[in-house]
Amino acid sequence: MAVVTQSAMTAEPSVTSPKMTARDLNLFYGENQALFDVNLDIVERQVTALIGPSGCGKSTFLRCMNRMNDTIDGVTINGQVTLDNRDIYDKAIDVVQLRARIGMVFQKPNPFPKSIYDNVSYGPRIHGLVNSRDELDEIVMTSLERAGLLKEVKDRLQEPATGLSGGQQQRLCIARAVAVSPEVILMDEPCSALDPIATAKVEELIDELRSNYTIVIVTHSMQQAARVSQRTAFFHLGKVVEVGETDQIFTNPKDERTKGYITGRFG
Amino acid sequence: MSLTFLLLAIAALCALSFYFGRQRAIALSGGRYSNLHSLPAHYGTYTAMWCGLPAILLLLVWHMFQGTIIQGMIISDLPPEILNDSGKLSLALNSIFLLAADNGEHLSVSPEVIDAGKRLASLQIIANVALVVVMISVALVGLAFSYRKISRDMRARNNVERISRYVMIACSGIAILSTVGIVFSLLFEALHFFTKINPLDFLFGLEWSPQTAIRADQVASEGAFGAIPLFVGTLLITLIAMCVAVPVGLFSAIYMGEYASPKFRAFAKPALEILAGVPTVVYGFFAALTVAPFLRDNGAVLGLDVSSESALAAGLVMGVMIIPFVSSLSDDVMSQVPQSLRDGSYGLGATKSETIRNVIFPAALPGIVGAVLLAVSRAIGETMIVVMAAGLAANMTVNPLQAVTTVTVQIVTLLVGDQEFDSAKTLSAFALGLALFLITLGLNVFALKFVQKYREKYD
Ligand SMILES: Nc1ncnc2c1ncn2[C@@H]1O[C@H](COP(=O)(O)OP(=O)(O)O)[C@@H](O)[C@H]1O
Ligand SMILES: [Mg+2]
Numbered sequence: 085m086a087v088v089t090q091s092a093m094t095a096e097p098s099v100t101s102p103k104m105t106a107r108d109l110n111l112f113y114g115e116n117q118a119l120f121d122v123n124l125d126i127v128e129r130q131v132t133a134l135i136g137p138s139g140c141g142k143s144t145f146l147r148c149m150n151r152m153n154d155t156i157d158g159v160t161i162n163g164q165v166t167l168d169n170r171d172i173y174d175k176a177i178d179v180v181q182l183r184a185r186i187g188m189v190f191q192k193p194n195p196f197p198k199s200i201y202d203n204v205s206y207g208p209r210i211h212g213l214v215n216s217r218d219e220l221d222e223i224v225m226t227s228l229e230r231a232g233l234l235k236e237v238k239d240r241l242q243e244p245a246t247g248l249s250g251g252q253q254q255r256l257c258i259a260r261a262v263a264v265s266p267e268v269i270l271m272d273e274p275c276s277a278l279d280p281i282a283t284a285k286v287e288e289l290i291d292e293l294r295s296n297y298t299i300v301i302v303t304h305s306m307q308q309a310a311r312v313s314q315r316t317a318f319f320h321l322g323k324v325v326e327v328g329e330t331d332q333i334f335t336n337p338k339d340e341r342t343k344g345y346i347t348g349r350f351g
Numbered sequence: 352m353s354l355t356f357l358l359l360a361i362a363a364l365c366a367l368s369f370y371f372g373r374q375r376a377i378a379l380s381g382g383r384y385s386n387l388h389s390l391p392a393h394y395g396t397y398t399a400m401w402c403g404l405p406a407i408l409l410l411l412v413w414h415m416f417q418g419t420i421i422q423g424m425i426i427s428d429l430p431p432e433i434l435n436d437s438g439k440l441s442l443a444l445n446s447i448f449l450l451a452a453d454n455g456e457h458l459s460v461s462p463e464v465i466d467a468g469k470r471l472a473s474l475q476i477i478a479n480v481a482l483v484v485v486m487i488s489v490a491l492v493g494l495a496f497s498y499r500k501i502s503r504d505m506r507a508r509n510n511v512e513r514i515s516r517y518v519m520i521a522c523s524g525i526a527i528l529s530t531v532g533i534v535f536s537l538l539f540e541a542l543h544f545f546t547k548i549n550p551l552d553f554l555f556g557l558e559w560s561p562q563t564a565i566r567a568d569q570v571a572s573e574g575a576f577g578a579i580p581l582f583v584g585t586l587l588i589t590l591i592a593m594c595v596a597v598p599v600g601l602f603s604a605i606y607m608g609e610y611a612s613p614k615f616r617a618f619a620k621p622a623l624e625i626l627a628g629v630p631t632v633v634y635g636f637f638a639a640l641t642v643a644p645f646l647r648d649n650g651a652v653l654g655l656d657v658s659s660e661s662a663l664a665a666g667l668v669m670g671v672m673i674i675p676f677v678s679s680l681s682d683d684v685m686s687q688v689p690q691s692l693r694d695g696s697y698g699l700g701a702t703k704s705e706t707i708r709n710v711i712f713p714a715a716l717p718g719i720v721g722a723v724l725l726a727v728s729r730a731i732g733e734t735m736i737v738v739m740a741a742g743l744a745a746n747m748t749v750n751p752l753q754a755v756t757t758v759t760v761q762i763v764t765l766l767v768g769d770q771e772f773d774s775a776k777t778l779s780a781f782a783l784g785l786a787l788f789l790i791t792l793g794l795n796v797f798a799l800k801f802v803q804k805y806r807e808k809y810d
Contacts, residue, residue: 150698190694194694196714197714207700
């Protein structure tokens with residue numbers, strides 16, 4: 085029922101078997117409502133971009149999807165978010181396991197002040213994913229490889245991660261997320277602190293990761309959304325105004341507000 | 352009395368100058384403050400500084416020299432038979448000062464001395480009056496000078512900045528100089544001690560019994576000045592204290608910083624910090640009257656022989672005293688660990704305790720080590736609790752159930768009471784003080800290094 089209303093509202097072709105969904109999601113920071121009846125489907129093994137002006141609730145929504153808002157005092161959430169058709173806000177869900185399935189990469193690279201190796205092995209260790217040092221080495225190597233960082237760091241795995249450049253740090257954070265073999269990776273403006281070359285590398289990486297992971301990326305750059313995503317959702321004032329195929333959103337937006345934002349008339 | 356009055360008068364003059372300076376600037380501005388280089392208050396402050404600071408400076412210099420100059424004048428008038436005998440001279444000077452202060456009626460002294468006393472009294476009065484006159488004039492001159500200098504283009508703001516910088520430099524100079532002074536006074540007395548006692552005996556000797564013969568005819572032991580038992584005692588008590596303070600302080604810091612609700616924290620943090628405000632004498636009572644008997648009685652039940660003054664009692668209570676040091680310093684460093692690191696860890700599915708253990712704690716570790724080292728140097732320097740609870744016996748033992756003594760306690764006992772100031776016994780206090788100072792200085796430097804290293808991490 086909810087799916088039908090949402091499709092009618094945003095007039096997009098209904099998505100069959102989405103990886104994640106949000107239904108009538110409302111979020112309050114204390115008294116202030118930051119999200120209003122958000123309905124959104126995330127398609128498996130695709131990149132979904134969330135765009136919209138600052139303060140419209142993109143990060144807030146993203147943080148709902150792996151329950152990172154649980155760590156903030158005074159947040160109330162109602163509505164439903166599902167992963168493989170299970171409500172992630174259900175009492176029976178263990179947040180720790182949930183976050184192992186839904187990884188997150190943040191706006192500012194935030195490597196731990198540990199060695200490169202320890203950064204990547206952090207997740208597998210706490211989740212007990214490995215039984216031996218060899219297995220751990222293996223995971224660290226493949227994760228770094230997947231994040232396109234292995235070549236640059238393989239001789240300095242024991243050096244502190246804080247010594248890497250910003251772009252390398254961000255790819256390390258992606259490797260760190262990948263190391264726990266998540267199904268979904270959430271990225272909150274992962275390139276906003278990076279220079280154009282590092283940005284290009286990360287974008288390339290996102291495109292490769294798509295074959296194994298479902299990715300949701302918040303971005304303030306329209307070009308980036310157009311380059312890396314297959315689907316785009318436009319947020320405005322805490323609401324999803326329009327969602328659909330990226331090509332369609334950028335070439336033929338249905339909503340005036342989307343059109344205005346994309347053509348740069350506001351935002 | 353007259354000094355208080357003088358300072359009040361100067362303060363009043365400063366206030367007046369501020370008002371005048373400001374008024375003049377306002378008048379010059381023609382109603383628009385933007386015509387002036389600086390704000391009117393800057394001009395006011397400028398005049399006030401010119402009025403007050405030279406006068407205060409003069410006061411300081413005056414007080415430094417007044418005594419010597421007047422004394423010189425008095426001495427030069429004394430008859431030669433007194434002048435040429437230093438013993439008589441100091442006696443006479445003593446009497447003269449007593450007479451001048453109206454305390455000398457009972458003295459039977461020569462008429463010259465009585466005259467000198469009167470002269471001294473009148474000289475002092477003259478000097479005081481002169482001081483008042485000169486200071487007020489200096490203040491007025493300063494006021495007039497700066498008042499006349501005020502103009503639209505005068506850079507009062509920059510001048511005020513510069514003068515306040517000098518004042519601050521002077522203040523920090525005082526702080527640094529007094530530290531240097533303290534170190535040197537320690538150093539000289541300690542060197543004096545080492546001319547009597549071999550430094551090696553002091554540093555490595557295993558026996559401490561500083562009782563030496565006070566008079567030549569007394570039969571007394573030579574006195575042994577081996578400081579090792581004292582340092583062992585100090586270390587023992589410090590160790591016990593840290594065993595209490597580090598875990599309790601650290602865990603309470605973690606609880607306060609990471610788990611407690613803001614409401615609970617608002618109540619509990621100040622409550623914990625009250626511990627730091629309790630006078631150490633009170634801790635001493637607590638240790639001697641409550642903890643020590645408790646330990647002794649319970650030790651007896653367990654068949655242990657706990658002496659009624661024990662290192663354990665002093666160490667435990669000292670540990671409690673140091674808890675707020677450890678907890679508030681480590682709370683500070685842990686709360687400086689950026690939220691983004693916590694988010695990174697939570698985002699990977701780590702629980703709160705995993706995040707604290709694996710991310711926050713290691714990141715804050717250098718700072719925590721610094722906090723602990725500062726606490727250690729505090730524990731080493733603590734005296735009162737140990738005097739009251741650990742005893743005075745310089746036992747060479749690491750058994751916490753026995754009485755031990757510490758460096759600070761020995762310093763106190765060496766210096767209380769009537770002592771000759773050049774006996775090895777009293778001088779040894781300075782050597783101990785110097786050793787203690789060097790140790791805590793080293794610890795503090797080390798601790799600060801650690802904290803600094805930590806600072807670099809997130810910038
Ligand atoms: N921790 C918070 N506490 C209170 N209000 C918040 C918090 N985080 C975000 N907000 C508010 O929620 C709204 C959405 O913020 P956010 O999701 O960060 O926007 P975006 O990422 O789209 O720029 C903003 O109005 C912001 O002020
Ligand atoms: Mg954001």
